[in-house]
Amino acid sequence: MFNMLKTDLRRIFKDKLFLVICIICGVFALLTPLLLYAVGSIAGDAAQMLGMGMDAKTLFFQAFNPVNDFGLVASVLFCIILCKDYSQGTVRNKIISGKSRSAVFLSALVACTIVLCGIMLVYAFLTLGVSLLLFEYQATPFTANDFGYAVVTLIFKLLTFVVVSALITFLSVSMKNAGLCIVMYIAITMLFSIIGASFSMVIPMVTDNEPLKFFLEFMVKSNVFLSTVTGNGTTYSAVDVAYVLISHAIYFALFFVLGLVAIKKKDIK
Amino acid sequence: MEVVLKTNDLSKIYGKRLVLDKVNMTVERGDIYGFVGENGSGKTTIIRLVCGLARPSGGSVQLFGKDDTSPEILSARKKVGAVVETPSIYLNMSASENLQMQCDILGVKDENRVSEVLHTVGLGHLLGEKKKAGDFSLGMRQRLGIAMALLGEPELIILDEPMNGLDPAGIVDIRELILHLNKQKNITFLVSSHILGELSLVATKYGIISRGRLIKEISATDLARECGKSLYLESDDNDRLFEVISNLYDGHFDREGNGVRVYGDVNLNEFLISVMEKCTLTTINNTRTGIEDYYLSIVGGGKNV
Numbered sequence: 001m002f003n004m005l006k007t008d009l010r011r012i013f014k015d016k017l018f019l020v021i022c023i024i025c026g027v028f029a030l031l032t033p034l035l036l037y038a039v040g041s042i043a044g045d046a047a048q049m050l051g052m053g054m055d056a057k058t059l060f061f062q063a064f065n066p067v068n069d070f071g072l073v074a075s076v077l078f079c080i081i082l083c084k085d086y087s088q089g090t091v092r093n094k095i096i097s098g099k100s101r102s103a104v105f106l107s108a109l110v111a112c113t114i115v116l117c118g119i120m121l122v123y124a125f126l127t128l129g130v131s132l133l134l135f136e137y138q139a140t141p142f143t144a145n146d147f148g149y150a151v152v153t154l155i156f157k158l159l160t161f162v163v164v165s166a167l168i169t170f171l172s173v174s175m176k177n178a179g180l181c182i183v184m185y186i187a188i189t190m191l192f193s194i195i196g197a198s199f200s201m202v203i204p205m206v207t208d209n210e211p212l213k214f215f216l217e218f219m220v221k222s223n224v225f226l227s228t229v230t231g232n233g234t235t236y237s238a239v240d241v242a243y244v245l246i247s248h249a250i251y252f253a254l255f256f257v258l259g260l261v262a263i264k265k266k267d268i269k
Numbered sequence: 270m271e272v273v274l275k276t277n278d279l280s281k282i283y284g285k286r287l288v289l290d291k292v293n294m295t296v297e298r299g300d301i302y303g304f305v306g307e308n309g310s311g312k313t314t315i316i317r318l319v320c321g322l323a324r325p326s327g328g329s330v331q332l333f334g335k336d337d338t339s340p341e342i343l344s345a346r347k348k349v350g351a352v353v354e355t356p357s358i359y360l361n362m363s364a365s366e367n368l369q370m371q372c373d374i375l376g377v378k379d380e381n382r383v384s385e386v387l388h389t390v391g392l393g394h395l396l397g398e399k400k401k402a403g404d405f406s407l408g409m410r411q412r413l414g415i416a417m418a419l420l421g422e423p424e425l426i427i428l429d430e431p432m433n434g435l436d437p438a439g440i441v442d443i444r445e446l447i448l449h450l451n452k453q454k455n456i457t458f459l460v461s462s463h464i465l466g467e468l469s470l471v472a473t474k475y476g477i478i479s480r481g482r483l484i485k486e487i488s489a490t491d492l493a494r495e496c497g498k499s500l501y502l503e504s505d506d507n508d509r510l511f512e513v514i515s516n517l518y519d520g521h522f523d524r525e526g527n528g529v530r531v532y533g534d535v536n537l538n539e540f541l542i543s544v545m546e547k548c549t550l551t552t553i554n555n556t557r558t559g560i561e562d563y564y565l566s567i568v569g570g571g572k573n574v
Binding site for chain 2: 265267
């Protein structure tokens with residue numbers, strides 16, 4: 001398993017697309033805060049009223065979004081990288097050499113998680129660095145509580161990308177080619193986002209129907225692609241933590257099991 | 270002789286199409302098993318099932334005595350090297366890098382192994398070269414694929430159409446490599462091909478497959494005996510002649526032109542007297558037959574098909 005993980009990591013780092021991801025990471029990390037700064041300078045208070053994050057903290061945490069911005073680009077490019085093992089037929093070398101299909105899937109998943117989370121961290125910290133040159137971290141002074149909140153939020157955001165890695169690995173195993181894998185990734189994440197967003201818009205209209213309201217809130221809070229659980233901005237309640245951990249565990253388990261079933265049933269070309 | 274590979278009623282169905290129909294084949298240690306069949310006959314499907322790349326719809330595969338339904342099949346597969354269809358190589362990496370990747374998968378620690386196999390397959394000049402495998406010719410990719418199959422010092426090497434894309438010199442090299450490894454290291458080979466003439470220069474045993482069915486397994490010696498001679502007969506009534514032969518002869522025979530060709534070593538006098546007792550012969554021609562004719566006689570018709 002460790003040998004295969006080493007091979008998978010080397011394969012990813014050697015891929016030209018990984019270099020492309022790194023370049024896009026740098027460009028996006030530079031452009032996003034700069035564009036926001038430019039818009040803020042031109043629009044002034046109107047930008048704040050539109051809800052645009054005008055502090056480094058918001059930009060830092062917004063960087064971890066699997067359906068928008070760099071998060072989407074990185075995920076899509078990772079779909080291509082992972083699919084190459086199947087399209088080039090190199091996965092055959094592992095199976096013929098006596099590696100179990102479960103080990104092949106697990107190795108690809110771990111490699112994808114390590115590199116995707118790593119690149120998202122680099123992107124987020126680059127964004128934070130550039131943002132701090134242009135904005136304050138937050139309107140209020142930075143305290144120990146803020147540090148704790150940042151660490152917990154960072155862990156939660158990374159958990160989302162662990163789920164995204166499981167989804168990408170599952171799709172790369174199941175789909176016939178990278179194009180289909182990308183389409184399915186975008187379709188699935190968009191579907192979850194749209195459903196979640198629609199539910200959150202309906203919630204204020206059903207205040208008198210408690211069970212329905214609870215159900216809709218549950219569906220929105222447990223949607224890992226929306227990341228709506230943000231605590232009160234400085235701390236998380238136990239319920240928040242439970243929502244995040246349980247929902248991420250369920251999504252991860254779902255994609256993990258689907259991926260294992262897919263690779264075990266698949267005839268490898 | 271130890272059985273290295275055995276299939277038991279191996280079947281494969283894609284959708285509603287039966288691609289393999291209860292194939293029973295046996296490869297023994299030291300064999301160079303020539304797997305012969307037309308395009309689409311099921312050669313690659315069997316190889317993919319043996320390598321674990323596809324799941325059988327029925328029957329089973331045994332590798333080194335381990336059944337493919339048992340967990341021990343994974344350790345048995347470690348003794349196998351294979352090139353299935355096109356070589357599985359990373360196109361964005363050099364030959365050495367590709368082999369290093371395979372070393373990692375196999376857990377090969379010997380640093381000289383990469384150089385050793387590159388030289389074995391005639392790609393020694395690529396050692397340390399940065400040229401990417403994507404820029405290699407088809408022949409070079411084929412050799413690199415074989416080098417990767419050799420890395421783990423396998424006891425069984427499976428090569429699916431290894432001569433494809435090779436120039437005449439390359440074909441000779443690969444043929445000599447197979448013979449060398451078989452003789453010197455007692456490596457067993459399963460080599461599929463539709464180029465019979467080429468296969469006949471290396472194979473010690475043949476499996477003839479057509480339309481998903483293994484029609485015959487025959488040793489090279491028996492094949493030489495069977496296809497060495499054939500008897501061509503014509504009669505006034507060829508339908509009657511065909512019927513008479515089918516009652517008299519258990520070997521292979523087939524309609525050809527205006528008559529019937531009988532393959533194999535026939536006791537000429539006895540056979541002809543028996544035939545002439547029941548019908549009149551107008552032409553008798555005793556000739557030698559090539560391996561291709563023999564193959565066609567088996568897959569193309571006759572009562573054994």
